[in-house]
Amino acid sequence: WEYAWDLCQQSDLVAKGYAGGVPMGSDLPPRPAEQARGPRFVVAALRDPGTPERPGNLLQRVQVVKGWADPQGRYHQQVVDVAGGTNGAGVDAASCAPTGRGAASLCGVWTDRDFDPDQRAVYYARVIENPSCRTTGWACAQAPEGEKPDYCGAADVAFTTQERAWSSPIWYGPEQ
Structure with missing residues (x-):
């Protein structure tokens, strides 16, 4: 329920995270009586290093996704950027080379x-990489002129994607 706002800058981030929190897939403990606000989460992510031939992509942003059901049983979702953000990164269509900035790691609190302490909720982290070529993009970029698949340049075919990773959820339920 309580993390320092500067936890991401501390060298013992992982130790403090384990000491003060719950692991993915767990239930939040009851809210401490002296706690007037909601839970505080720390989210940290590292890029996939990849291989020398195909390095991993840089990260664009880390989000927390909160879900809950209203009294009528309708599901609601809130998505919050916690670190990073829209950065203008893209992909060169001719070579599939990444363009723009990104991060090797992101962390936020x-x-x-x-x-609402009386409402069940679920929280999970979502990490979004910078855009990269899909298989269709690579096929068009690597094929010699005259041998490119017919779909190259088609407006209705996706050539890029933004890979995502997500954590197991953390659950909150009011005390009974």
Whole structure:
């Protein structure tokens, strides 16, 4: 329920995270009586290093996704950028080379300011990489002129994607 706002800059981030939090897939413990606000989460991600021939892509942003059901049983979702953000990165269509900036690692601390202690909720982290070529993009970029697949240049075929990773959820349920 309580992490320092500067936890991402501390050298013992992992130790403090394990000491003060719950692992992915767990339930949050009851809210401490002295705690007036919602839970605080720390989210950290490292890029996939890849291989020398095909290095991993840089990261664009880390998000927390909160889900809950209203009294009528309708599901709601809130997505919050916790670190990074839209960065203008892209892909060169002719070579599939990445363009623009990105991060090798991202870390952020977030508090649920809309927390309702009487409402069940679920939280998970989502990490989004910079755009990269899909298989269709690589096929078009690598094929010699005259041998490119018919779909190259087609407006209705996706050539790029943004790979995502997500954590197991952390659950909150009110005390009974």
